[in-house]
Amino acid sequence: MASEALPSGAPAERSHGRRLLVIWGALTVVGVLLIVFVAGPHMPPGDFSQEARDQREINILLASLAVPVLFGVWACLVYIVSNFRQGEGALQDGPPVRGHSRLQVAWVVATAVVVLSLGAFGTEELLGSAKGAGGGQGPDPLAVPAGPKLQVQVIGQQWAWTFRYPAYGGVETPELALPAGQTTELHVTSLDVSHSFWAIQLGVKADAIPGSDNVTFVRPRRTGTFEIRCAELCGLWHGHMHNTGTVMTPSGFAAWIRQQQVANAPATRTLPPYSTHYFPDPQRRAG
């Protein structure tokens, strides 16, 4: 009924369509360039390791893919509200779009292409490439990087992280220090409830589960500091389970570990032999 009362306006529709396409294209180009060249280098997690760089590249790619979709919606919304707003005194809606098969096909195809491409990309990243499922494990979660590795045990408990270095007499500290350029083998576990070890700028994240020894690898590329957080709600002081880790030069790390050995000698004497598994008796309570 409404469509009969209004002129078809086909040339005007084409003009609106071309204008919208131009606006959308311009916004998309500018947006993608900003994402890739301006925001991209600052996107998390950082570039402390190859894993972190890979994760950042994925973040840039996903943000770049989101830009045309986002600007497409926004451009349509703003353009339509600006140009087809109902005037004063108008008593009826505009004509509905019915049976526009080209628009329907384009919508379905574009959506399918975006979703299927992302699905294929994600599958390839997880299974087919050398990047693996994150956390530095590589394509196979059981894969072990070649070459010498520094073993570090990451121990979570309510509410603190501590780090044990078995190769240096089992010295344990509340600070995580790693040498640059060397592969580190992190053994992540918990003494009580589930925690999640997340060294953000290193691109490493692993669950800390009591009775489990979750192994992950990372090779820091340069010196500097990185953040460590617990990424799993673990109780009252969960928000306080954060540390600042440091990547040092190999000589700086050697000096630091000697310092820790001296400082922690009284406690190291009482520490039990290094174990990759802690499974404390939950009823251990004398009081």
Added chain:
Amino acid sequence: MLVALYVVDFLAATPSTVKAAEAPGGARLTLQTVASYGHSPHPDWVSYLVKDGGGKWHHTTVFQVPAHSLVHVTIYQYDTATGLRNPFWSQVRGTVGGTMAVDGRTMNALNPDLASHTFAIPDMGISVPLKGVADDAKNQCSVAPCPLSMAHTTITFTFRTGKKGKYRWQCFVPCAASFIFGNGGPMQSPGWMDGYLVVV
């Protein structure tokens, strides 16, 4: 409405703040740990108490101390040993001289199995293990506040405060009896086995 009531109840349940007594060059903080508080709402929960400048014991774990000052701490420890799950916390850290005195004996670490609780302020790098009373000790205290005539160990140490702020402190011994892994109840409740050091 229920969420609002919960939030109000949570805020209203915040423990009161007790100011540490003044001492030359800083403050004196006197605490006691008890195996069970002995009163409602949780008579069987393990807890800390603090003594004010007038000598009265308060059931709170929010202590106020001055910034950039020495704080002399005395803890009367009435609970028996539970043992440390992570022996890392058996070392005395962050105190003046890196030591504590247990019944007058200077020590820099404790056998992890003898620990009953710890007094630890992670953000200040301070951790002190507290030696438990022997299981078979006579005259054990069961209701707070416990008098010095009952079985206890006395732990003293001094630490220096830094800038103003609100620092959380906690016990690292899983000492909450009847809770899974020993970490529920009093370990998760300010006013019992954790709280704040308010540095002003």
